Amino acid sequence: MNKLIVIDGNSIANRAFYALPLLSNAQGQHTNAVYGFTTMLMKLIEEEKPTHFLVAFDAGKVTFRHKDYKEYKGGRAKTPPELSEQFPMIKQLLEAFAIQQFELEGYEADDIVGTITKMADEQQFPVLVVTGDKDMLQLASQHVTIALTRKGISEMEKYDPEAIKEKYGLTPQQIVDLKGLMGDSSDNIPGIPGVGEKTGLKLLHEYGTVEEVLAHADDLKGKMKEKVKEHAESARMSKELATIFREVPLDFGWESLKYEGYEAASLAEMFTRLEFKSLLEKMNLSTARGEIKEEEVSLITIGPGQLGQLGEILPRIQSIHVEVTGENPHQGAILGIGLAGEDACYFISIDTLKQEAAQPLVKWLEDEAKEKVIYDAHKAQLALHWQGIELRGIRFDVLLAGYLLDPTKNDQTLSGMTDQYGVPAIQSDEHVFGKGAKFKVPEIEVLSEHLCRKALAVHRLQPVMQKHLNELQMDELFYDLELPLSSVLASMELRGVKVDVQELKDFGEELQKKLDEVISHIYELAGTEFNLNSPKQLGEILFDKLGLPVIKKTKTGYSTDAEVLEKLEPYHEIISHILYYRTISKLQSTYVEGLLKEVHTDTGKIHTYYRQTIAATGRLSSQFPNLQNIPIRLEEGRKIRKVFKPSEEGWRILAADYSQIELRILAHISKDEKLIEAFREDRDIHTKTAMDVFGVSAEQVDSEMRRRAKAVNFGIVYGISDYGLSQNLNITRKEAAAFIEQYFAVFQGVRAFMDDIVKQAKKDGYVSTLLHRRRYLPEINASNFNQRSFAERTAMNTPIQGTAADVIKLAMVQLYNRMQKEKVQSRMLLQVHDELVLEVPPNEMDLMERMVRETMENALELAVPLKVEVSSGKDWYEAK
DNA sequence: TTGCTCACG
DNA sequence: ACGTACGTGAGCAAC
Numbered sequence: 001m002n003k004l005i006v007i008d009g010n011s012i013a014n015r016a017f018y019a020l021p022l023l024s025n026a027q028g029q030h031t032n033a034v035y036g037f038t039t040m041l042m043k044l045i046e047e048e049k050p051t052h053f054l055v056a057f058d059a060g061k062v063t064f065r066h067k068d069y070k071e072y073k074g075g076r077a078k079t080p081p082e083l084s085e086q087f088p089m090i091k092q093l094l095e096a097f098a099i100q101q102f103e104l105e106g107y108e109a110d111d112i113v114g115t116i117t118k119m120a121d122e123q124q125f126p127v128l129v130v131t132g133d134k135d136m137l138q139l140a141s142q143h144v145t146i147a148l149t150r151k152g153i154s155e156m157e158k159y160d161p162e163a164i165k166e167k168y169g170l171t172p173q174q175i176v177d178l179k180g181l182m183g184d185s186s187d188n189i190p191g192i193p194g195v196g197e198k199t200g201l202k203l204l205h206e207y208g209t210v211e212e213v214l215a216h217a218d219d220l221k222g223k224m225k226e227k228v229k230e231h232a233e234s235a236r237m238s239k240e241l242a243t244i245f246r247e248v249p250l251d252f253g254w255e256s257l258k259y260e261g262y263e264a265a266s267l268a269e270m271f272t273r274l275e276f277k278s279l280l281e282k283m284n285l286s287t288a289r290g291e292i293k294e295e296e297v298s299l300i301t302i303g304p305g306q307l308g309q310l311g312e313i314l315p316r317i318q319s320i321h322v323e324v325t326g327e328n329p330h331q332g333a334i335l336g337i338g339l340a341g342e343d344a345c346y347f348i349s350i351d352t353l354k355q356e357a358a359q360p361l362v363k364w365l366e367d368e369a370k371e372k373v374i375y376d377a378h379k380a381q382l383a384l385h386w387q388g389i390e391l392r393g394i395r396f397d398v399l400l401a402g403y404l405l406d407p408t409k410n411d412q413t414l415s416g417m418t419d420q421y422g423v424p425a426i427q428s429d430e431h432v433f434g435k436g437a438k439f440k441v442p443e444i445e446v447l448s449e450h451l452c453r454k455a456l457a458v459h460r461l462q463p464v465m466q467k468h469l470n471e472l473q474m475d476e477l478f479y480d481l482e483l484p485l486s487s488v489l490a491s492m493e494l495r496g497v498k499v500d501v502q503e504l505k506d507f508g509e510e511l512q513k514k515l516d517e518v519i520s521h522i523y524e525l526a527g528t529e530f531n532l533n534s535p536k537q538l539g540e541i542l543f544d545k546l547g548l549p550v551i552k553k554t555k556t557g558y559s560t561d562a563e564v565l566e567k568l569e570p571y572h573e574i575i576s577h578i579l580y581y582r583t584i585s586k587l588q589s590t591y592v593e594g595l596l597k598e599v600h601t602d603t604g605k606i607h608t609y610y611r612q613t614i615a616a617t618g619r620l621s622s623q624f625p626n627l628q629n630i631p632i633r634l635e636e637g638r639k640i641r642k643v644f645k646p647s648e649e650g651w652r653i654l655a656a657d658y659s660q661i662e663l664r665i666l667a668h669i670s671k672d673e674k675l676i677e678a679f680r681e682d683r684d685i686h687t688k689t690a691m692d693v694f695g696v697s698a699e700q701v702d703s704e705m706r707r708r709a710k711a712v713n714f715g716i717v718y719g720i721s722d723y724g725l726s727q728n729l730n731i732t733r734k735e736a737a738a739f740i741e742q743y744f745a746v747f748q749g750v751r752a753f754m755d756d757i758v759k760q761a762k763k764d765g766y767v768s769t770l771l772h773r774r775r776y777l778p779e780i781n782a783s784n785f786n787q788r789s790f791a792e793r794t795a796m797n798t799p800i801q802g803t804a805a806d807v808i809k810l811a812m813v814q815l816y817n818r819m820q821k822e823k824v825q826s827r828m829l830l831q832v833h834d835e836l837v838l839e840v841p842p843n844e845m846d847l848m849e850r851m852v853r854e855t856m857e858n859a860l861e862l863a864v865p866l867k868v869e870v871s872s873g874k875d876w877y878e879a880k
Numbered sequence: 881t882t883g884c885t886c887a888c889g
Numbered sequence: 890a891c892g893t894a895c896g897t898g899a900g901c902a903a904c
Contacts, residue, residue: 435881534902535884554884556903561885561887586886589900617896619889626898637887662889715894724894784890798897801889804898833889833896 004052004257005044006116008109008131009101013037013090015149017083022787030778031274032475033086034093038271038279040130040149041097045261046300048128054260055094056112057087059103065588068634080783089274094268097262107248110136114244117144120461125254130156135242138165138175154532164505169205180210182238191238192231194223196516210239210461223749230464242871273420277411277428280419299452301444303346303441307357314364319373319459322380323451325441328624329382330493330600330607335441337446346457347448350581362389373462375414375454378486385494398458400482401465403613404474409771412613414454414461416840421468423460426453473772477806482541482612485809488816488828489610489620495827497604498628498647498839499595507639508592518581525574532581535560546572583636589629591640599626605647610831618773618805620831628832630876645877646839649850650777652872654826655879656852657835658808660685662717665803668862670751679864693739694744712743716750717800719793754796761795770860771810786790807833807866811859818851837876845872 016036023032055231065436094101102112113129117139124143129136131148136773140146140161147156161172171699181200183191195203207213214235218229228235260738271280271464300306303315321338335351339346352358364370366389371398374380383393402409402417411420415428426662432450434440441447469478523529526545530537534546539558542548551558551567561783562579569575598606611621622628630644631637646653663685690701701709708729715725726736744751758780761767766776780791810833819826826848830837836856840848849870 170894230898341893455891516884531902533885533900536902556883559884582886590887590898594899615896619896620895623898629886629898631887633888657889718893718895721892721894723892728894789891793894801895804889835889 001053001082004054004116004120004125004127004258006113006129007055007128008113008129008133008136009055009057009090010109011042011132011264012149013083013087013156014128016040016082017086019242022082022782022784024071029089030082030086031089031276033083034089034274037090038093038276041093041099042279044130046338050128050259052254052257053099053101055118056109056645057091057101057103059105059106071461082782093270093274096266097277099256099259099262099268102250102252103247108247112250113247114139114246114854115248115250117141118246119250120144123254127160135175135179135244136616138172138242138244140164140172144790153820168201170201171408174204174209176239176242177208177210177213179242180235181213183234183238184242187241189238189241190231190234192227192235194227198394199224210235226298230362232829245291252626253614271378272422272425275411275420277416277419280425280573288498291520297456299342300344300346301448302352302355303344304355306353307352307361310358310360310364311804312348313339314360314370316344317346317364318342318371319455319462320365320380321364321375321451321454321458322383322445323454324379324383325439328609329379330386330609330624332379332383334383334387336350336451338451338453340455340459342459345452345453349444349448354387357571366392373398373577374460375458377483378490378610381490382488382493382609386491394483394487395516396462396466397486398461398465399613400486401469403464403481404478404773405468407613407618407773414457415463417461418457421461421464423457426457428452436687461514465705472774474774477771477773481806481809481813484816486612486812487814491816492830493607493609495829496600496603496607496647497829498645499599500643500645501596501599501604501781504592504596504643508588508596509590511592513587514584515581518577518584522574522577522581525572525577527742532578538578542568542572542574546574547730548572558874563858583634587637587640591637594625595640595643608830610766615805616775618769618802618809619833621811627830629741632880638877641877642875645874648839651841652845652874653876653879654838654840654848654852654870655835655876656838656856656868656870657832658804658856659869661804661807661834661866662800663864664715664862664864665807666750666753666768666800667718667864669751669799669803670747670749671863672747674747675750676864682865682867686713689713689743693742708739713740716743717797719796721789721793738879757799758792758795761791765800767795769806771803771806773802773806775802804834807860808856811856812836814859815852815855824848824851837879840872 008251011034020032020036022030023035091101104112110133113136117127117129119125120143121141127144128147129139129144130147133149136146137159140159142161148159148161152158164170164172164175168178178200179189179191180699181192181195181203182197183189191505203213204788209214214227216234217232220228302310309332316340319340323333323335323337325335326332334350336347336349338842348358348361353361365384370393373394374394375397376399377391377397384391384687398414398417399412401413413429415426418425427450430441432446439717469475519532522532524543528541529662530541532538538560542560543550543558548568548571551564562582565575565579595606600607606625606627608622608627609624611623614621631640646651649793663675667679674692678685686706687698687701688710690696690705692699693709693712694705711725711728715728718724720740722733722737722740725740726733729736742792746824757767761780763779765778765823766774768774775794777795779787780795782788784793808831812828816828819828824844824847826837826838826840826844828836836852838848838852851870853868853870857866859866870877
């Protein structure tokens with residue numbers, strides 16, 4: 001049975017674009033409309049099984065309709081660039097699907113569809129028209145069904161003449177009459193003002209056509225009569241404009257529209273380029289493509305019987321993959337190791353690796369001179385260490401490379417990278433292991449093949465990624481900074497921080513007493529017991545029961561955050577107790593109970609896991625537990641720091657932090673004379689800012705002025721906006737704008753930097769740090785104000801925050817090397833963005849104070865000095 | 881899994 | 890007119 005699908009290409013692309021969030025690929029091209037178009041095509045092919053297929057597009061800016069009515073489609077917002085840039089991709093996509101497409105200068109897609117359906121009617125050929133445009137209903141007939149997209153694009157509603165009758169009480173032909181009366185604001189078709197769908201339908205049910213309505217205008221009543229008479233000509237013209245032209249000169253017949261299905265390989269290639277990973281998997285093309293490209297590779301399992309052959313195998317190995325389960329590599333088990341060279345790959349289980357006869361492999365893993373390429377060296381190093389093996393000789397890490405090439409890429413998995421960098425695909429871990437609760441170690445045959453292929457994929461990715469790094473001038477950043485840093489981090493984490501468990505428990509008991517007291521007091525004041533941890537229940541108590549004013553709402557209900565509660569304090573005694581409860585219960589659950597859970601049973605220490613490939617700016621993050629957010633601002637919380645001790649008797653904790661590193665970096669990259677001068681003279685930067693902005697002397701700067709200047713400085717670093725500053729300072733937006741203007745009048749270099757960096761981001765699509773770290777900002781040219789503004793602030797902030805991250809990372813690598821060279825006993829323990837924490841034996845205190853300060857201050861030469869404050873104490877609390 | 885809240889730089 | 894300050898991770902409630 002024949003069936004032709006005709007798609008109104010422009011209409012569907014538009015629908016898809018507005019229905020889906022702005023996705024984009026590694027090149028910063030937006031792909032949401034392409035994605036929506038693709039899913040729709042796949043669904044149609046699967047469900048409708050067409051024998052013939054055509055996609056029609058508009059062509060040319062001026063159609064014949066403009067000749068009759070110049071304002072046609074006037075006033076319509078221009079197609080946003082984010083959409084228009086996607087049309088070439090949609091056309092390529094159709095080629096990959098082997099679907100015919102057609103456009104003709106001077107005609108719209110509607111007219112082409114109209115002509116085809118007319119042919120279909122004449123020759124009784126069944127057609128399904130797919131569009132988002134209701135006007136197309138006029139084309140419905142015995143042979144032609146119209147599918148209209150509903151909310152989003154995934155759902156469709158099909159209309160044949162009966163369905164139209166049922167819904168509107170009209171024939172398909174009357175759809176144009178309806179539009180003649182109603183008009184259409186999106187096409188700037190006027191119709192009769194005041195006539196909408198309801199009135200239009202009423203008139204047509206009575207009179208049938210526009211012409212008849214006009215002829216009987218005198219029968220109408222009141223205002224309607226005047227309107228119809230006055231706009232009769234408009235109605236006639238509107239009807240004409242809404243009528244789809246069905247005589248487009250087409251020079252093809254059914255034969256050329258035949259649809260024979262697509263070739264998986266070319267579609268896979270297209271999806272790979274577009275980074276439609278989920279679609280690749282859905283169509284099972286990932287494997288299809290793998291089979292095509294994964295040439296003769298021998299998959300060999302090294303069992304206990306093959307260990308004797310390690311001597312011949314090892315010289316051929318260039319890449320490895322260590323499969324670690326679980327999120328925390330300090331606790332993770334190793335499932336096995338894949339090893340690969342140019343023409344072969346191997347698998348060895350962790351049990352086999354532990355046998356005596358596997359020692360040559362262990363020696364090889366530990367040999368600095370045996371160079372290895374790997375995915376996630378850091379994690380492998382940690383997991384292997386807990387198995388008694390010290391991984392050395394890492395020369396390339398594809399995870400780290402992927403992060404530098406695009407730190408905001410959400411898919412950092414190995415299978416994601418193979419797709420993205422165009423090397424033979426492998427199965428996703430999710431496919432092999434399942435995810436979350438469904439995680440399961442597969443049978444050994446599946447596991448061994450997967451790990452083999454992963455090692456091989458690492459090997460294949462290395463030259464491609466190396467080339468990309470080189471092209472982006474990231475060689476130094478990669479080889480001299482991030483790669484060595486990964487080992488430094490591993491050594492810090494493995495050393496761990498000593499925690500006094502008893503002291504922490506005692507602190508927890510004190511907190512519990514306070515909690516019990518405040519909870520019962522709150523219940524008393526509320527007149528009922530409820531779950532204090534539930535914002536929902538708390539909101540009901542405060543705003544429904546007690547009737548306190550609602551300051552702010554969240555999308556699910558009342559907001560009860562600290563900012564709101566502080567404003568409510570004067571209204572009710574209960575509020576201050578709730579604030580107190582929040583503070584103490586946070587300490588108890590996150591910092592007492594949370595930390596206790598993370599103390600390692602063997603070492604009595606906390607071993608955090610620094611993530612090097614998470615933060616978009618280049619910063620580190622810390623997990624299991626997060627040691628970068630231990631309380632300090634409030635005294636009650638700060639006491640937590642007392643339990644972090646040196647691991648040896650008599651040693652001390654040494655903390656060194658950069659003073660104002662971000663503003664110093666801003667001074668350097670903006671070359672602002674005033675800011676540079678301020679730092680060269682080592683001024684208190686907030687006071688100096690207050691003096692310059694408010695035009696007063698140092699003595700005249702009071703605490704309020706300094707506070708405001710400090711907020712402005714923060715705002716500058718975050719990518720200033722008057723709204724944000726006004727929120728922070730609790731002032732009006734106008735006042736905030738005035739502050740910013742005054743600031744920029746003084747610090748003109750900063751203003752120029754902010755303007756330039758945004759301009760550059762708009763031109764290049766990315767911003768960079770001093771060490772060439774890069775962050776893409778695909779939304780910098782978005783038409784959506786919010787998205788664009790966010791990207792603009794990010795453009796201002798990332799070079800600053802990112803360069804600060806570069807600097808402290810440099811300092812860490814340099815300091816680690818010096819400490820190795822000097823063979824000190826001291827150890828680096830923690831990094832908290834602008835601070836390093838070490839443990840130091842008494843006899844090394846002077847040496848280390850000097851070494852740390854000297855290294856950090858000279859990590860990178862800038863136009864202003866870097867200043868470091870060093871302090872020490874018997875615990876982290878005292879080292880302030 | 882998502883949303884809210886809150887700890888840090 | 891539009892409405893968020895930049896970057897993170899963790900605990901808890903509620904779906």
